[in-house]
Amino acid sequence: MWVPIALGRDVPRGATRAVLLEGEELVVWRGEAGTVQVWEDRCPHRGMRLSFGFVRGDALNCLYHGWEYGAGASCRRIPAHPDLTVPPTIRAKAFAATETGGLILVDRDGTGGPPPLMLAGLPVASLAIAADPETLFQLVPATPRPDPQLVEATLDGVRFHLGWHVPGPGRIMLHALVLDPGAESRALIALHKLRSEAEARRAA
Amino acid sequence: MLRLHDYVLSAECYAVRLMLALLGLAHERRAVDLYPGAATTPWGDVPVLEDGDDVVTDPGLILTYLARAHDPSGRWLPAESAAVVSRWLAFAATDLTALRDARRVAILAAPGDLDALNRKGYMALRALDDHLATRRLEGADWLAGDGPTVADIAVFPAVMLSHDSGIGLEDFPSLNLWQRRLRQLPGFVGMPGIPDYF
Amino acid sequence: MTAEPAALDQWYVLGAIGDFPQGQSSRRLLGTNLAVTRAGDRFTIESNGPPAAVRTDYGHLWTTLGTPARPVFDLPESRESDRRAVYCGAVTVRASGLRLIENFLDLAHFPYVHTDILGTEARPEVAKYEVEQRRDVDELWATKCEFFQPKAAAASEGGQISRYMYRVVSPFNVMLYKTPPAAPDRWDVIALFVQPVEPDLSIAHPYMLVIDDISTDAELIGFQQMIFLQDKIVLENQRPKLLPLQPGRETPTRADLSSVLYRRWLKEKQLRYGVEERTDLA
Ligand code: FES
Ligand SMILES: [Fe+2]
Numbered sequence: 213m214w215v216p217i218a219l220g221r222d223v224p225r226g227a228t229r230a231v232l233l234e235g236e237e238l239v240v241w242r243g244e245a246g247t248v249q250v251w252e253d254r255c256p257h258r259g260m261r262l263s264f265g266f267v268r269g270d271a272l273n274c275l276y277h278g279w280e281y282g283a284g285a286s287c288r289r290i291p292a293h294p295d296l297t298v299p300p301t302i303r304a305k306a307f308a309a310t311e312t313g314g315l316i317l318v319d320r321d322g323t324g325g326p327p328p329l330m331l332a333g334l335p336v337a338s339l340a341i342a343a344d345p346e347t348l349f350q351l352v353p354a355t356p357r358p359d360p361q362l363v364e365a366t367l368d369g370v371r372f373h374l375g376w377h378v379p380g381p382g383r384i385m386l387h388a389l390v391l392d393p394g395a396e397s398r399a400l401i402a403l404h405k406l407r408s409e410a411e412a413r414r415a416a
Numbered sequence: 417m418l419r420l421h422d423y424v425l426s427a428e429c430y431a432v433r434l435m436l437a438l439l440g441l442a443h444e445r446r447a448v449d450l451y452p453g454a455a456t457t458p459w460g461d462v463p464v465l466e467d468g469d470d471v472v473t474d475p476g477l478i479l480t481y482l483a484r485a486h487d488p489s490g491r492w493l494p495a496e497s498a499a500v501v502s503r504w505l506a507f508a509a510t511d512l513t514a515l516r517d518a519r520r521v522a523i524l525a526a527p528g529d530l531d532a533l534n535r536k537g538y539m540a541l542r543a544l545d546d547h548l549a550t551r552r553l554e555g556a557d558w559l560a561g562d563g564p565t566v567a568d569i570a571v572f573p574a575v576m577l578s579h580d581s582g583i584g585l586e587d588f589p590s591l592n593l594w595q596r597r598l599r600q601l602p603g604f605v606g607m608p609g610i611p612d613y614f
Numbered sequence: 615m616t617a618e619p620a621a622l623d624q625w626y627v628l629g630a631i632g633d634f635p636q637g638q639s640s641r642r643l644l645g646t647n648l649a650v651t652r653a654g655d656r657f658t659i660e661s662n663g664p665p666a667a668v669r670t671d672y673g674h675l676w677t678t679l680g681t682p683a684r685p686v687f688d689l690p691e692s693r694e695s696d697r698r699a700v701y702c703g704a705v706t707v708r709a710s711g712l713r714l715i716e717n718f719l720d721l722a723h724f725p726y727v728h729t730d731i732l733g734t735e736a737r738p739e740v741a742k743y744e745v746e747q748r749r750d751v752d753e754l755w756a757t758k759c760e761f762f763q764p765k766a767a768a769a770s771e772g773g774q775i776s777r778y779m780y781r782v783v784s785p786f787n788v789m790l791y792k793t794p795p796a797a798p799d800r801w802d803v804i805a806l807f808v809q810p811v812e813p814d815l816s817i818a819h820p821y822m823l824v825i826d827d828i829s830t831d832a833e834l835i836g837f838q839q840m841i842f843l844q845d846k847i848v849l850e851n852q853r854p855k856l857l858p859l860q861p862g863r864e865t866p867t868r869a870d871l872s873s874v875l876y877r878r879w880l881k882e883k884q885l886r887y888g889v890e891e892r893t894d895l896a
Contacts, residue, residue: 291738292722340587449832452703608843
């Protein structure tokens with residue numbers, strides 16, 4: 213299943229970002245070529261989280277011993293052994309990923325079929341909220357879209373595309389885009405208000 | 417000659433070391449055995465900055481002192497953003513202390529309620545992320561003004577060391593990008609817990 | 615998790631003697647709360663059962679929850695009068711103690727984790743070194759380790775090829791021998807005593823016996839704390855948190871020879887505290 217896990221804008225070239233998806237740690241990163249990658253957040257060598265690593269050119273390097281992984285997730289350099297040709301079996305675990313409509317999506321279990329194509333929105337923010345999706349969507353009158361895990365909603369007069377993922381129990385991370393140019397700042401205020409209401413409801 | 421009374425693991429001392437590095441200021445360092453030795457300086461807790469006969473204490477005051485006295489460009493303390501800068505300096509000295517205390521409990525087994533401190537610290541990080549998210553929509557990259565200021569330097573260490581007490585930046589995309597930008601500034605230096613590679 | 619005999623029958627550090635006030639204080643070891651009572655220089659340690667055995671060696675307090683086959687390991691350098699004993703302060707790390715020991719044995723991370731101090735990205739190569747299990751004393755040794763270091767110690771003036779030896783004396787205690795800047799014919803001793811609190815929570819007690827007349831205590835402590843806290847970010851972000859002993863879970867290379875031997879030794883001892891449960895043998 214395809215799941216939105218971040219706004220494309222929040223992972224620029226050269227950056228890594230750690231994402232928690234249903235308790236699983238993922239690293240999202242983008243090399244100089246511009247294609248977004250989503251991998252298990254774990255280096256095959258000694259298990260270091262790759263989200264602490266650094267991007268050089270089109271490769272992600274692990275912070276612990278500098279092992280370098282190319283876009284296909286295979287390790288291509290082990291600095292401790294500069295002359296070693298790295299066996300192709302050494303690779304990080306990569307998931308199918310795509311970027312569409314301003315969102316980065318991952319298909320962890322490979323059941324999502326061909327990557328979706330979504331209507332472009334203008335990114336506002338990703339917002340972590342301490343509430344489960346049911347509680348949150350009780351507060352937002354939303355219309356499902358044909359796109360995976362995405363709804364259309366109007367909040368305080370602003371028209372949104374809201375993608376989301378669940379980092380863990382009792383939590384949701386919204387990825388908000390707007391359809392009307394110039395509405396972004398108002399949209400962010402509406403989102404902050406929504407977050408307060410959802411968390412207050414949970415506390416009550 | 418500038419002389420910093422310094423403890424390597426202190427987030428507040430690091431803010432001063434970072435400012436000195438970004439300003440390219442030569443200085444001498446005196447290691448103070450804050451832990452496990454509980455040592456201080458004749459003027460009180462580290463960080464303490466001596467500049468000739470002048471002595472400046474308090475992390476926020478040292479940063480503004482360095483920006484005023486040793487940065488002819490004035491860009492680290494721009495007059496037009498003075499109010500916003502002082503607001504975030506105050507934030508660093510109040511709201512962010514929960515993260516400092518959480519770190520002491522987590523690393524050095526200092527007394528304290530780690531969960532309660534982490535909850536407060538998380539809310540402080542959220543306030544920063546909200547502010548930066550708002551600023552980004554206005555086309556601005558930093559806490560105050562058009563460029564980095566002492567406000568960014570004052571809050572940076574606590575944000576970056578929050579992992580020491582178990583808080584990651586997963587929930588805070590704007591903070592994550594802001595910290596990357598700050599680390600790209602010429603002259604940037606890290607500290608233990610803030611790696612040189614990113 | 616309750617500790618198994620292999621973990622119980624070991625000596626563990628509880629802290630530097632100076633950290634214990636007169637009277638009562640509490641500590642935790644292998645998931646068990648301990649009441650430590652100090653009267654002068656006499657210590658008693660109690661948990662649920664009868665009082666636990668106590669040793670005060672190398673400036674630290676040691677205990678066991680089982681019946682170790684051997685006394686606390688010998689540290690002959692502690693009897694050399696020209697060495698400075700430096701306590702570096704206890705640091706809590708949210709990781710398996712075994713991960714701490716393994717990281718301590720590792721040379722390949724110097725350029726990336728201790729950048730421009732213990733290593734530099736320009737010279738990341740780990741030359742071949744030797745490892746052996748000394749069965750008579752039940753210790754692991756790694757010898758003839760060499761690494762280029764820009765600033766090997768607090769008193770270093772410039773880069774040098776450092777020579778290292780490692781000595782693992784028990785699953786949670788390790789020593790590193792290193793050529794000091796001041797006395798190339800002798801070895802500085804840097805010890806890491808680990809107090810496993812829970813399988814995935816440890817307190818590290820770094821301790822040094824060094825030959826250095828120049829640095830102040832604050833400088834020596836600062837240097838060691840800097841190095842150790844640089845490791846902490848790695849240790850707390852290794853997955854799984856517990857050490858996997860199952861082949862294929864991780865990917866060692868020749869540079870990891872000491873870690874391979876260490877893991878084999880832990881298996882041989884049937885040590886499980888801080889080890890990832892095997893998932894394939896349900
Ligand atoms: S753990 Fe990633 S390179 Fe060693
Ligand atoms: Fe290290």
